[in-house]
Amino acid sequence: MTQAADLYQDIILHHSRSPRHFGTLDAYTHHIKADNPLCGDSYELFLQIGDDDIIRNASFEGAGCAISKASTSLMLDAVIGKSVAEAEALFVRFLCLVKEPGSPESQDESMGKLAAFSGVWKYPSRVKCAILSWHAMHDILQATHQKNTQ
């Protein structure tokens, strides 16, 4: 298990055991399911986005592997308080971090705790776990964006 640390950094293990923002949200404006039927990962995301396009609050429920759960927990941590545009930008950067060996993002301190996912590219079959909820959030953000530009 020499490389276990690559994938299961303490921060990931911690967030998978004690996820933040876990539970339902009463005052949500957006809701989406993030399902990977192939491995059984299944989450519900709740986002409360203000008229000013700021993500005021967010939460999630559901079950899945440590990677997907920690990723969801850390994602919500990272985007709460951010604007839709900022969250979208982070989505793109997180994808690079997770998918590309030695991506610029993996060296970038502004990624904060998300850097814990910089070893996932070595486990191609696990990439989809790390990005499952991110893609679901992206779908919400895009819908918001389209509504606003109509």
Add this chain to the structure above:
Amino acid sequence: MTQAADLYQDIILHHSRSPRHFGTLDAYTHHIKADNPLCGDSYELFLQIGDDDIIRNASFEGAGCAISKASTSLMLDAVIGKSVAEAEALFVRFLCLVKEPGSPESQDESMGKLAAFSGVWKYPSRVKCAILSWHAMHDILQATHQKNTQ
């Protein structure tokens, strides 16, 4: 073409160019088609079998490769005048001759001109050419036999 003689012995070439018993037969008692749609060989056999189970006369029509044509010609030559039982026995022996390397039949002088087919086993895809009409005749003989034993 070192081995050509193996397959195309003079006797085969001769019977393919000038087949014997070629044409229709007016007084036939049995008639059957021998088709190999895969290579386009197609013959009709006419047999006149007496009440005494003797093959009185026979002929064939149609077209096909040298092997199938010569084989049909030589077959009719060999069975005319024989009883149904004798022709059936010859059918079995001819099959051995054609299919088996170094079969006893290939050494057996009583096979007569049919010995010309003793090299066909070296050309597995041509075996079916050599035995096409024989199988058709066999079908007729079996039918005769069944009728008589009913």
Add this chain to the structure above:
Amino acid sequence: MNIALPLKTDFPALQQKIKGHDLVWLDSASTTLKPKSVITAVHQYYTHCSANVHRSVHTPSEEATAAYERSREMARKFLNARSTTEIIFTAGTTDGINLLATSLSRGILKPGNAILITQLEHHANIVPWQMLRDYHGVNLRIAPITATGDIDLDAFRAAMTPDVKLVAFSALSNAIGTVLPVQQMVRIAHEAGALTLIDAAQAVATMPVDVQALGCDFLVCSGHKMFGPTGIGLLYGRETLLDELPPARTGGDMIKSVTFEKTVFNDLPAKFEAGTPNIAGAIGLAAAIDFLLNIPFEAITRHEEALLQYAIMKLQEIPAVRRIGTPQKQVSIVSFVMENVHPHDAGSLFDDDGIAVRAGHHCAQPLMQHFNVPATIRWSFSLYNDMHDVNRALESIERILKVFS
């Protein structure tokens, strides 16, 4: 136990290192590794002969045809079919079931007829029948299993209503290792007037499969799960049935003559094999069968039995481990979950130790639903595994539990 040891070296894939460790292959239920003889047979076809079959009068084609038909005879012998006319080469188990489903929908199954499968089935033995349900109006029924993962024979008997025309089930569950009472189930089906299809994908590498002894009407399996190449499989069918059934796929080689108005199909087995077949695959499969026939099957069974019993005993000593499926008769395969560890996380951590296991639903989601788990970890044993492999996997469990403690 020693029969496994000399064989390990026969499998070149076992020479590789995974993340610095010697590979331990506990995923034979997904695909078996290939012995040298199989790899060589495929290689020789491509280097030496490399011709098409059934089509030409030249020597390379005659050699290829002879080798291909010898492979069919090997398969006949392996399954103990009555004749090579009963052996159809397919691309695998899934392909064989789909081929048969198409043919049955054209020939024997009528709208309103029912097909009975079990709750244990692999998706390959579920979805093609759902397609017949959706496109041809047949009904699909499910024979339930017990809490242990065994077939419920009383319920199976009760499900055999007169409209059931086909019963299709796996001889050995790929997900939890249940050995089904095939002979008995075939008898029950036949008494009710139904045809039987056995999915022997898992069974063929682990126990002797004799179609005459089983009495089944159809049977399918995959080359790649029995030490053979990918892209090749077998469909056995009783000759009278294959004769009656229309072909499923059509094209070259399976015809006697074609005009635009009317096509005359070829005799068996060609009728069911359209186009250039997987010649290298068939030749490789024959080498795999040869490999298998040279080992007494009881030795394989006994060896895998010992590994499985040892693994089960040891797994039961670990409180965080819960076995999924505890069937009365189980071979080669054990499935389990670990408390607080998702199977996929466990899978990645086993891999870090060089141990290849399967984590997932094993293409048996309805079975997972029965046990109320999304996925399990599956260890499957084959003749090249040994106690050392099991011990390494057990050590790995300890470390995985520590990571997630």
Add this chain to the structure above:
Amino acid sequence: MNIALPLKTDFPALQQKIKGHDLVWLDSASTTLKPKSVITAVHQYYTHCSANVHRSVHTPSEEATAAYERSREMARKFLNARSTTEIIFTAGTTDGINLLATSLSRGILKPGNAILITQLEHHANIVPWQMLRDYHGVNLRIAPITATGDIDLDAFRAAMTPDVKLVAFSALSNAIGTVLPVQQMVRIAHEAGALTLIDAAQAVATMPVDVQALGCDFLVCSGHKMFGPTGIGLLYGRETLLDELPPARTGGDMIKSVTFEKTVFNDLPAKFEAGTPNIAGAIGLAAAIDFLLNIPFEAITRHEEALLQYAIMKLQEIPAVRRIGTPQKQVSIVSFVMENVHPHDAGSLFDDDGIAVRAGHHCAQPLMQHFNVPATIRWSFSLYNDMHDVNRALESIERILKVFS
């Protein structure tokens, strides 16, 4: 002309002796020989990785999956498809046409719709449509060819009645070498609102095939006819159409979720690939494509053109030889008959000289009926042939004629 010479040594099968002679392979239209790189790629998959794809989290499976999907990307590049979602791995051309026929019968083609094919087609592009005619009530129409063996474009245009929903034809006739005006025919079909399927089985090893330039909706080909393994082929389909069409074969890997009531299919391309695919085949095909992409296609075309023109010129000098098919544009393939010599007899005698030719109906009986011959002798040229091969085949003709004089 010299590009063929260095390549001959790349093909181990050319090292063999047939009846004491160096093998001359004039049967590439039946199957091409395999270059070393393809043989090695297949060998490496079995020795090194040998895992299943898409199913497990362990390293060997991830490597197999990556190699398999890289092969898909190679195929996309080779056919110039827009996306890998448009590339479906099949077992070959015949398999691809059958798969598409099933899917179309479930999704797009309705009873009363018509399918138009040509008189030139291979049985693989005839019989599956006859099955749709017989089982699904579609009509089958034939576009006639001229006395030379060319498509009759006026008649083709006239046949494009509004009920024609699919036009399926070969880009290059395997029996007589006619090159069809694919782009033009696709345009005519599209203008009439029909979909198009190109049988590129013969074309892919001989001329560049670009699905975007051709504009076709579907295209099929076989690995074994383009220097790749047996048991593998490609189906290209326009993404919007593949999205719309229901799957043809079902089982593992092509699903998102399965319950007994309802199955949700996977996204493209997985939706059309059920079960364990021919992984070694796909990897070998990628090596074959790599081999092809490393030779300028014009060089292949020019080389085969020179061999063909020389062969035709020399054949025309032999009075006993009659060419079957004299199309305006002909590549790689020439068919002929000899006076007083049945093609099968000629085939055996060519073989005695170590020359592998095809003698038969080339799975194109309706075309043979058009020319009123039961069979022909066919020489087909590939990049590993040279003038010496043609000369040896010509000398063989002299001797054959002498035997039958």
